[in-house]
Amino acid sequence: MLILQNLSDALILACTYILMAAGLTMVYGVLKVLHIAHASVYTVGAFIGVLVFSWIGNFWLALLCAMLISGVFGVLIYRSTYFYLLNAPRTVPLIASVGMFVMFTDLLQKNFLMGPYQRAFPAAGAGLPAIQTTWLSLTPKQLLILLVTLGLLVLLYFLLTRTRLGLSWQAASMDREMAAAVGINLNRSIAANFFLGSALAGAAGVLVGVYNNSVFATMGDLPSYKAFIIIVLGGMGSLPGAILASLLLAIVENFMVASIGYVLPRDSIAFLVLILMLMFRPNGLLGRE
Amino acid sequence: MLSVENLHVRYGQIEVLHGVPLHVQEGEIVAVLGANGAGKSTLIKTLIGWLEPSEGEISFQGERLTHLSAWERVRRGMAIVPEGGRLFRDLSVEDNLRLGAFLQDENTLKEQLEVVYTLFPILAERRKQVSKTLSGGEQQMLAIGRAMMSKPRLLLIDEVSMGLMPILVRRVFQVIRELREHHVSILLVEQNAFEALKIVNRAYVLENGHIILEGQPDELEKDPRVKAAYLGG
Ligand SMILES: Nc1ncnc2c1ncn2[C@@H]1O[C@H](COP(=O)(O)OP(=O)(O)OP(=O)(O)O)[C@@H](O)[C@H]1O
């Protein structure tokens, strides 16, 4: 029973990792930029979610608004910064990205935005039931996270594999110049990529906010590095790899804590996994060459 | 249809093209011959819009497009077969072709697939194969096929013969000549002057970023400078 409980906890944790890492992987694929400020988008998503929820009281509307605004925020980050650094050495956008993350976290802590305190996000399970079977037990909140994540992943899969937009991202991730030379409007294609990736981060923020019933300005600190570890584990730019790595990390984190206890802080396990990975499979779980 | 005036292109401080003039008429096949490092690829990259000239003008079908992006040039009817092919390596043959027709509607896509598969039957056989696993020759054919998918008015070709065995070189040039039936004008840059001069209407010789000669193939073949540098004396 305890094992099963841990497994469903791990699954839920993995869902939030997946949503963060998916957006980051998409951005990395097209721009080859390590977009640290993605974690700010996550926080902004949670913030918008909690605001809308406190005004209207409807979780789904709050989620939708959070995703839309996060998407727009992501596009603005791209157009104001990375857009001008497309041909610069890769460390330049990386440094810009860290700078933006620090700046946004500071800004969000100001009183006219989120302030230095926590807000409750009492959306509970948005009216969903609990699930209680012999092999799976989920609270309404957990079911909500699972359903939203699965829904978004299906949508993402469809976009990536069945649409011209998805094809254009694949082309741009392999050779950006050549993609432009078959007629792909890179400005539009990359902006759409940022929009979708950032909307996913916004959704992750909302879900984590609801799950912990807490939203605060520095909530992006952990995901800012964990999402990275995940995309490195997954093989830089491989979406299936990122999903697999999310599951792996969540399971390891849960079981280490459950079986060995807090020998080392839970959130440092990710680094341990990263170090092991770099030693034995430096190209990631599903990475190429 | 293509006219280039006084084109200067530089990488940082170093200027590579020093005022190149060039023109291609409707329906013409034109070659630019030049040795390694002459600036041939630089010229092609500037024409498609990957590089911006520091000076000079490029116009195409009467329109100035010196500062347009690559995708805007493709929309106006240009296509490129770049040096080395630059296929979308993890995608299948058919996805590469589909991307070539990115701006076309579904009907044109089908039509052009038919055209390309007729030109290169081997690509039809391999349509599901991942492009990086094709042989060098097949990759070149796919690169040409991909460029033809957009029904271009002007095709820019950067050294298709590179790395191919002589028999394939001849085959590829034959295909290029056949492309003319599809109402496409062609600008190709080449080191292989011998084969190129057999199929073109006109050619330029580019040396260290300067156009030093221009003429019909038979005139150029007789020119002592061309003989010495490109035709083995
Ligand atoms: N990205 C770059 N940065 C700096 N210099 C460059 C760059 N690309 C090319 N060059 C230089 O510009 C000159 C012309 O290069 P280009 O590639 O146009 O030659 P090419 O005629 O195509 O030669 P090849 O026959 O070997 O392909 C060379 O001296 C090359 O070293």
Ligand SMILES: [Mg+2]
């Ligand atoms: Mg070259």
